[in-house]
Amino acid sequence: MTDSLLELRGIDKHFPGVHALKDAQFDVRRGEVHALIGENGAGKSTLIKIVSGVYRPDGGEIRLAGAPVAFNNPREAHSAGIATIYQELGLYPELSVAENIFMGHAPTKKRLGLETIDWERMEAGAEALLADLNIRNLDVGAKVGALNVGNRQRVEIAKALSLNARILIMDEPTAALTESDVEQLFGIVRLLRERGVSIIYISHRLSEVFELADRVTVLRDGEYIGTHDVADTSEAELISMMVGRRIENLFPKQAAQIGDVVLEARNLNRPPLTRDISFTVRAGEIVGLAGLVGSGRSEAAQVIFGVLSAESGEIRLNGEPVKITRPSEAVDYGIGYVPEDRGHQGLIREMTIRENTSMAVLESVSNYSFVNRAKERALANDAIRQLSIRATGSDQIANKLSGGNQQKVVVSKWLASNPKLLIMDEPTRGIDVGAKAEIHRLMSRLAAEDGLAILMISSELPEILAMSDRILVMREGRLVGEFSRAEATQEVIAHAMMGASATANSVGETL
Amino acid sequence: MRKTRTDPRNPTLGEKLRRLLISQEGVLFLIMLVSVLFLSSRTDKFLTVDNLLQQGRFMTEIGLIAIPMTYIIITGGIDLSVGSILGLTAIVLGWTWQELGFPLELAIITGILSGTVAGFINGLFIVRVGVPPLIMTLATLALYRGLAEGISEARSARGYPEWFFQLGQGEFLGIPTQLWLLIVAVIIFGIILARTRLGRALYAIGNNETGARFSGLTVNRHLLFIYAFSGFMSAVAGYIFVSRVSTTRSDMGTGIELDVIAAVVLGGTSIFGGTGSIPGTIIGVVLIQLLKNGLTLSGVTSDATIVVIGSVLIFAILVNNFIQSRGDES
Numbered sequence: 001m002t003d004s005l006l007e008l009r010g011i012d013k014h015f016p017g018v019h020a021l022k023d024a025q026f027d028v029r030r031g032e033v034h035a036l037i038g039e040n041g042a043g044k045s046t047l048i049k050i051v052s053g054v055y056r057p058d059g060g061e062i063r064l065a066g067a068p069v070a071f072n073n074p075r076e077a078h079s080a081g082i083a084t085i086y087q088e089l090g091l092y093p094e095l096s097v098a099e100n101i102f103m104g105h106a107p108t109k110k111r112l113g114l115e116t117i118d119w120e121r122m123e124a125g126a127e128a129l130l131a132d133l134n135i136r137n138l139d140v141g142a143k144v145g146a147l148n149v150g151n152r153q154r155v156e157i158a159k160a161l162s163l164n165a166r167i168l169i170m171d172e173p174t175a176a177l178t179e180s181d182v183e184q185l186f187g188i189v190r191l192l193r194e195r196g197v198s199i200i201y202i203s204h205r206l207s208e209v210f211e212l213a214d215r216v217t218v219l220r221d222g223e224y225i226g227t228h229d230v231a232d233t234s235e236a237e238l239i240s241m242m243v244g245r246r247i248e249n250l251f252p253k254q255a256a257q258i259g260d261v262v263l264e265a266r267n268l269n270r271p272p273l274t275r276d277i278s279f280t281v282r283a284g285e286i287v288g289l290a291g292l293v294g295s296g297r298s299e300a301a302q303v304i305f306g307v308l309s310a311e312s313g314e315i316r317l318n319g320e321p322v323k324i325t326r327p328s329e330a331v332d333y334g335i336g337y338v339p340e341d342r343g344h345q346g347l348i349r350e351m352t353i354r355e356n357t358s359m360a361v362l363e364s365v366s367n368y369s370f371v372n373r374a375k376e377r378a379l380a381n382d383a384i385r386q387l388s389i390r391a392t393g394s395d396q397i398a399n400k401l402s403g404g405n406q407q408k409v410v411v412s413k414w415l416a417s418n419p420k421l422l423i424m425d426e427p428t429r430g431i432d433v434g435a436k437a438e439i440h441r442l443m444s445r446l447a448a449e450d451g452l453a454i455l456m457i458s459s460e461l462p463e464i465l466a467m468s469d470r471i472l473v474m475r476e477g478r479l480v481g482e483f484s485r486a487e488a489t490q491e492v493i494a495h496a497m498m499g500a501s502a503t504a505n506s507v508g509e510t511l
Numbered sequence: 512m513r514k515t516r517t518d519p520r521n522p523t524l525g526e527k528l529r530r531l532l533i534s535q536e537g538v539l540f541l542i543m544l545v546s547v548l549f550l551s552s553r554t555d556k557f558l559t560v561d562n563l564l565q566q567g568r569f570m571t572e573i574g575l576i577a578i579p580m581t582y583i584i585i586t587g588g589i590d591l592s593v594g595s596i597l598g599l600t601a602i603v604l605g606w607t608w609q610e611l612g613f614p615l616e617l618a619i620i621t622g623i624l625s626g627t628v629a630g631f632i633n634g635l636f637i638v639r640v641g642v643p644p645l646i647m648t649l650a651t652l653a654l655y656r657g658l659a660e661g662i663s664e665a666r667s668a669r670g671y672p673e674w675f676f677q678l679g680q681g682e683f684l685g686i687p688t689q690l691w692l693l694i695v696a697v698i699i700f701g702i703i704l705a706r707t708r709l710g711r712a713l714y715a716i717g718n719n720e721t722g723a724r725f726s727g728l729t730v731n732r733h734l735l736f737i738y739a740f741s742g743f744m745s746a747v748a749g750y751i752f753v754s755r756v757s758t759t760r761s762d763m764g765t766g767i768e769l770d771v772i773a774a775v776v777l778g779g780t781s782i783f784g785g786t787g788s789i790p791g792t793i794i795g796v797v798l799i800q801l802l803k804n805g806l807t808l809s810g811v812t813s814d815a816t817i818v819v820i821g822s823v824l825i826f827a828i829l830v831n832n833f834i835q836s837r838g839d840e841s
Binding site: 337349355413 | 706708709711712714715718719721723724726727729785
């Protein structure tokens, strides 16, 4: 490995409550495209943020061209020749293409004794950089905000090269691109590789890895799993490396009596992230909704809950067509929604457990509009007991609880409303193993004993597999698969999520 | 039966007292007490029944508007147009009576109705179009005042019948009539904020509007209501204003929004939303009025009075912040 330009060994990174990277390693050779893949939360983003100087590792070694380096901030990584093209682009929309490319290092000249920007040289320089990338149809005087996503990305690449980047990090660069933009991007990547620029390429789309990369490294749960030459591996092997984790102490699901259809969605449409979605959830049934981040799972759930409004389609509850245009109506119809973003959407963190628990049922704990605190307190104490929420009492501020206990408060808010359908969006994200098992036990019990219909969105395949009676898979805003509990395996679901089946192998197909 | 340690659910009397003292309202009350003692030592004209009742008369308009302003600031909003709505109401009242020949009773109702509609329009744009409250009410601050000036054509309406002055200049049981109105409003709307679903919803919206919406609260309906309520109370204040000064002019209530907001913030309502109370606001209103009056009576110039009031505002906010940071640690 002497020809490595960048080498990371034994990288460790902790965040409060999370061990994001454990003894991770990674290396990039001169002039190669090295793909970095893994599930959500595998540690890819943390790793590249360490490479680009955003985070400092807690332990481990980084060597650049053989010499140990430590970046204190992104600027130091920049000057070492490492540039990052982020998913959310870091450009100034109100400035011109040339200004963006030369932001921070514009060519200057003396005019009246003052250092001023040399506009002519800057525009010529920008044109030359773009021409170098075979980009000739872009006006360097145009405002970046007026460009499409593909062109903005090209500006960002040109900007990185204007800083003489030797290593270019691309985080999901095709996520927002159209098909022709993807082709152009691939052309640029290949061009850069020929010129000896090294590229770290992060993607969810395995087809891109095979089309573009020389080597591929897989991370899982913050650990390094392995590195392969792309020529010597297969999609099936990569998928099993990505998902092949032990099924960690998950609660065994109780068998439930499946009853009548509670929710029926018919051709729900709200492009781009909800396209023609139809499915049912029955009483006592837990339906798992799998898919990559950005595949439209939460959006579909929010259309049902009335946060987003459907452009067309129909929702039926217990066979009756209903019109839901805002969350309060969904609540009236007996739908609960445990949202993905607990702190922002699920809880009012500054308020007490008591106030949060009664939030969706204020009417029933009130006598004529007056909130009855005794009833409220009884409700909260019930929730604390039944969900074993660890708190000093019902008047504790929700923000002071641990993540798992906060989540239980959100769940208790909806249980208090006696829902027919409970939508749970990433119900156990970011909470510890013990609380996770408790929430799973609770879900299982609610379905089996109370006949609650549960729609569970999760990015964790083991959770999906363990908890669901039926599994739906979304990709690019569409439902692309439905599997019974018996036929579902991690590999089958992962294939459907990534569109990596034999027939769906081209880039165009995934767009 | 002796308690050596305090149980948070069953506080002893001493513990209750301690909590009241370190509450925001408690601190403010102490500041007010100190101010009253100080001012009454400077002049014997200050601490007299007649003077205090007179001050009650003067502060009623600010007090009435401060109630909905507290509601609005608790939700994280603001209403800068209250002074202009007050002026607009006064003009509509005088103009419909004198120029259009409405019976005075009907003119009063029309005036209050137009103030309420003005507030409702604020709410409508804030909720439906998503204009930030600061921008929307800054715009209508100018717009409603302009409207008032246009309608009045710089003329003032006078010559109201005797009964009309009862509210602004009369007394009931020895206390200024409008002060009764303020007291009743404070009690009713204080209880509504502290005890009802509406109040709870306002705090929830102020702390986390998205979270409130995702819990099924009808956020928009609540916001619409409080801005209309603000218009209504400003209109009532406008009616009282006209009744108190016996005439109608289009510049009535100019700048009153700043006095109102100062009182609300002094009373412990966070400008970022989520916390605040009507008792706090009322102490804020009273404190500012007493300082203004007491300092003037002590011979302090009006410029210096403003400086003192500004300093008290800053001091009170510092103390509140200190208490809150202490509270967060425990």
